[in-house]
Structures are given as C-alpha cells and as structure tokens.
Amino acid sequence: MNWLLDYRGDFVVVARDRLDGDVEINWSHPRLIIIAQNYAKWDAYAVNRMGEGIELWEYTRYGDDLLYLNQVYGQQRAVPAHPVDAVSSSEAISEPEFTLNYHTSGKPVPVEQMFKRLRTGILALAADEGEIIETPNKLYISYRHGKNFCEVQLMAKWLKLHLDIPTTELDDPHNIARDVSQVGHWGTGDTEVRLGSMDELDYVLGLVEQSYRLTL
Numbered sequence: 001m002n003w004l005l006d007y008r009g010d011f012v013v014v015a016r017d018r019l020d021g022d023v024e025i026n027w028s029h030p031r032l033i034i035i036a037q038n039y040a041k042w043d044a045y046a047v048n049r050m051g052e053g054i055e056l057w058e059y060t061r062y063g064d065d066l067l068y069l070n071q072v073y074g075q076q077r078a079v080p081a082h083p084v085d086a087v088s089s090s091e092a093i094s095e096p097e098f099t100l101n102y103h104t105s106g107k108p109v110p111v112e113q114m115f116k117r118l119r120t121g122i123l124a125l126a127a128d129e130g131e132i133i134e135t136p137n138k139l140y141i142s143y144r145h146g147k148n149f150c151e152v153q154l155m156a157k158w159l160k161l162h163l164d165i166p167t168t169e170l171d172d173p174h175n176i177a178r179d180v181s182q183v184g185h186w187g188t189g190d191t192e193v194r195l196g197s198m199d200e201l202d203y204v205l206g207l208v209e210q211s212y213r214l215t216l
Helices: 002-006 008-019 043-049 100-104 109-123 198-213
Strands: 032-036 054-062 066-073 133-136 141-144 148-154 159-163 191-195
Touching (some): 002 008, 109 198, 159 198, 191 198
Antiparallel strands (some): 141 148, 148 159, 159 191
C-alpha cells in the first residue's frame, strides 16, 4: 500500500502497459485486497492496526467452475467514479452498510431475541483463547476464530446456521443437523442447523461449539 501511494507514476505506467491503452486511475480510495483460502486468527488483528483500505477475502472452490468469495475483514464500499473533491453530494455513490441492524431490521421480535441470545453465546466461546470476529455481510453474519466456524441467517420464523464441521464429525444425538454439501446454500459451512425456539438454544450452541473447537 505504501509503495502504491509513493510511486503512483510507476503504477500508471504498468497499468497502461498491461491494459494496452490510456488508463485513468481514481486515487481517492486506494485499497489493498488480500485473497486467500483461509487466515490465521491474528491476521485480522494485524490488519486492524494498519488502518482503513485493507480487506481480507477468503475463497472456496466448488468443483472446477465455481469460486465463492467471502469478505472476512473490512467494510464493503462503493468507489466514486471521480475523485471525491470533484463529486457533489448529490452525485455521491453509496451502498448499504452491512451491519447487525441490516439483518435484524424488520424481523419478528422472537427471531431477533433468539439471535441476540445465540450471538451472546457464540461470542462467549472464545473466553481466554482470543477474540471471535463477527462479520455481517449481505447474506449472512459470519463468525470466525482463525477461520469461519459458523454463519447465521435470520429467517422469518427461525435462524438458519451453517457450521464449518462435517455432519460425520458432529456429535448430534437429536439428529437436527443436515448435510448440505451437495446442495446450493449460502455460507462456507456444509452442515445446516435450524434454531426455531429458545428451548433449543443450549443444544444448538453445543453444536456451534464443536465447530468452533476445530479452529483452536
């Protein structure tokens, strides 16, 4: 990132050479995007100390022709088509910010309360083992500790969870987990669990903890 900002002219020369033509580069919001299959638990800590403009994305391959990208750190944002000082406020480009509010807004009170209790239980799993990183994105809320271990979607009547642990390794005496490895779904985990009432919360948190333990 430092090199890019210090040697903009060199970057423009390379870009024009590679793209075979005149290139106009917008320098108002430079970003460093890192893409990897997974990250160590301290990577987000390190990036967080470096300031804005750095994003971590992880990828998952499905077969030979599908590549799924998931942002695990950094805020998604729209980049203006022109330098900021040349764009009026009425022309500014914006995108919704994906926050917890984005996911809970408009959901029934019981579903929102279930999510709050579930979230508290998930974030408490780490205890003295480091921070669990919570990342709301457009489709779900992911939880990671070194790597993803759970993704949560708020539905109309229940919570849908995807756990990053195979069903064959999950201790699930109530048999509520479903293998969705061969079914299209959002989230990086291939084990689907539904939480439909507070009575099931402790049991479901036990399943989430099993997935979390694989990240230690």
